[in-house]
Amino acid sequence: MRELIKKWTTIAAAAVTVTVIGTEWMSGTPWPLLTLRAGLALGIIVLAGWGAGLVLMRTALRRYYEQWRMAQAESRPRSEP
Numbered sequence: 001m002r003e004l005i006k007k008w009t010t011i012a013a014a015a016v017t018v019t020v021i022g023t024e025w026m027s028g029t030p031w032p033l034l035t036l037r038a039g040l041a042l043g044i045i046v047l048a049g050w051g052a053g054l055v056l057m058r059t060a061l062r063r064y065y066e067q068w069r070m071a072q073a074e075s076r077p078r079s080e081p
Contacts, residue, residue, distance in 0.1 A: 001056060001060075002053055002056060002057070005049060005052050005053050005056060006049070006053070008049070009045065009046065009048070009049025009050075009052075010049075012045050012049070013042050013045040013046055013049070016041045016042065016045050017038050017041060017042050020034075020037055020038045020041045021034060021038050024037055024038070
């Protein structure tokens with residue numbers, strides 16, 4: 001699943017960068033400003049993908065911990081009242 005997030009983040013970052021460059025170039029924006037805006041858009045998308053990867057990893061670790069905890073609870077003998 002994490003590889004899927006990396007793949008879609010890369011695709012989204014490329015699409016956003018091309019879109020920003022295309023729209024800024026058509027409006028006649030100077031090259032330094034164009035590269036700054038494209039880089040900023042790229043950075044935002046990469047950070048969003050990185051955050052999604054962290055959330056996914058946290059969720060997977062929590063699920064693993066809960067399964068381990070349930071297995072530990074089942075293996076312990078229960079005292080009778």
